[in-house]
Amino acid sequence: MNKPVVGVDLGGTNIKLGLISPDGEVLERNSTETRAERGPEAVAGRICDAVLGLLARAGLDRRAVAGVGIGSPGTIDLQAGVVTFSPNLPGWHDVPLRRLVEEGTELGCVLDNDANAAALAESWVGAGxxxxxxxxxxxxxxxxxxxxxxxxxxxxxxxxxxxxxxxxxxxxxxxxxxxxxxxxxxxxxxxxxxxxxxxxxxxxxxxxxxxxxxxxxxxxxxxxxxxxxxxxxxxxxxxxxxxxxxxxxxxxxxxxxxxxxxxxxxxxxxxxxxxxxxxxxxxxxxxxxxxxxxxxxxxxxxxxxxxxxxxxxxx
Ligand SMILES: [Zn+2]
Missing domain, CATH: 3.30.420.40 (ATPase, nucleotide binding domain)
Structure with missing residues (x-):
């Protein structure tokens, strides 16, 4: 894979985003408030806006990136791309976050747990x-x-x-x-x-x-x-x-x-x-x-x- 990827770190308070190069370098950043109290669909919309904003800032067409990876707190149904439950995101039960972000950005998307994602990063380009x-x-x-x-x-x-x-x-x-x-x-x-x-x-x-x-x-x-x-x-x-x-x-x-x-x-x-x-x-x-x-x-x-x-x- 030689295209950069958008990485999204969904937190209870803030959503952090980065445009990540194929060798793990952060090329561009963006962040926005989660406003979890507005509900899952609104949060998914904020993620999509922030992803598209990040691409605009980097001067990239969506075809120039390979897709979007999302780390979310809580338990994840990996196959379905669903946040089944998240103590940090009140009211989130069985939220089809992957589909919502794919539809809102027209980019391919994967979803995993945020702690798993952090471990993978450390293993790839950090302490490991x-x-x-x-x-x-x-x-x-x-x-x-x-x-x-x-x-x-x-x-x-x-x-x-x-x-x-x-x-x-x-x-x-x-x-x-x-x-x-x-x-x-x-x-x-x-x-x-x-x-x-x-x-x-x-x-x-x-x-x-x-x-x-x-x-x-x-x-x-x-x-x-x-x-x-x-x-x-x-x-x-x-x-x-x-x-x-x-x-x-x-x-x-x-x-x-x-x-x-x-x-x-x-x-x-x-x-x-x-x-x-x-x-x-x-x-x-x-x-x-x-x-x-x-x-x-x-x-x-x-x-x-x-x-x-x-x-x-x-x-
Ligand atoms: Zn315990």
């Missing part, structure tokens, strides 16, 4: 460049993820593989948003870290955050830890240890070449990564650990649009 397998964990309110094997997204039996945040790591752990107990996400997401810091405050641990229990954020905990707050520091480090347990499980099961982390919590840097590596190292057998690169993602801004475009290139 030159390798064929990568697992991406996105650390935010929850823990999302995507698995790339042999250069392609691993979708699983019915398209929902990559729910890395919901691996159980403690049989009696806290309740998770999925209804299970003790998921990785319940411990090591931003929400999980805030909950553990609140518990430390309730136990009476000495901390500068004692009077902020109701307004805590992951960033605030990290800042306090940087400023020398020992309870906050232990909380961040313990988050790294939980992630290390998850990473060890992934290495044993899939033996990937790269495991990368993205999302707001990666701002904690070495304070998070050092205990993560220590935990992963001692828990993992020598062979699956030996050549694995465990690192932060390299495309924090563009992974969504590049990966969505790549989905179309591989379709």
């Amino acid at each position: 460049r030159g390798k064929s397998s990568l697992i991406l964990l996105t650390l935010g309110t929850g823990i999302g993820g995507g698995i790339v094997l042999d250069g392609r997204i691993w979708h699983g039996g019915n398209g929902v593989a990559g729910e890395i945040g919901h691996m159980s790591i403690d049989p009696d752990g806290p309740e998770c948003g999925c209804g299970n107990r003790g998921c990785l996400e319940a411990f090591a997401s931003a929400t999980g870290m805030v909950r553990r810091m609140k518990e430390a405050i309730e136990k009476g641990e000495k901390t500068s955050l004692a009077d902020q229990a109701e307004t805590l954020t992951a960033r605030r905990i990290h800042e306090a830890a940087e400023a020398g707050d020992q309870a906050a520091r232990r909380t961040v480090q313990m988050t790294g240890r939980y992630l290390g347990i998850g990473v060890s499980n992934l290495m044993h099961i899939l033996n990937p070449e790269v495991i990368a982390f993205s999302g707001g919590m990666t701002g904690a840097g070495r304070m998070l990564m050092d205990p993560l590596l220590e935990e992963a190292d001692w828990r993992t057998m020598e062979a699956p650990r030996r050549d694995v690169k465990i690192c932060f993602a390299e495309l924090p801004e563009d992974a969504g649009i590049i990966g969505a475009a790549r989905c179309l290139m591989l379709a």
Whole structure:
């Protein structure tokens, strides 16, 4: 394929677009508000307008591009090109987004999950460049993820593989948003870290955050830890240890070449990564650990649009 592709990263707040070259370079960008409250058809219309606007800005006819790749939050019926359900897009049930965008732009279109698309981008031109397998964990309110094997997204039996945040790591752990107990996400997401810091405050641990229990954020905990707050520091480090347990499980099961982390919590840097590596190292057998690169993602801004475009290139 020697034509560029439009990559669309549909988010709950903004729609980001890029014109992506066949070798993964971002040639042109565009973005617009999602306005999800107006409903799926209106959002699809906004995507189409933004795609056509992007082509106009680049001075390209629609025949000059190979098509449109879309990464959407939520669960996707890949064959049908339908967003079956998306917690980030209220009211979205069984939305035929691929058809709506194909009709509105007269371009061929593919649809995949946004976390899968981001993992594919990292594997292609980011932290996994030159390798064929990568697992991406996105650390935010929850823990999302995507698995790339042999250069392609691993979708699983019915398209929902990559729910890395919901691996159980403690049989009696806290309740998770999925209804299970003790998921990785319940411990090591931003929400999980805030909950553990609140518990430390309730136990009476000495901390500068004692009077902020109701307004805590992951960033605030990290800042306090940087400023020398020992309870906050232990909380961040313990988050790294939980992630290390998850990473060890992934290495044993899939033996990937790269495991990368993205999302707001990666701002904690070495304070998070050092205990993560220590935990992963001692828990993992020598062979699956030996050549694995465990690192932060390299495309924090563009992974969504590049990966969505790549989905179309591989379709
Ligand atoms: Zn869960």
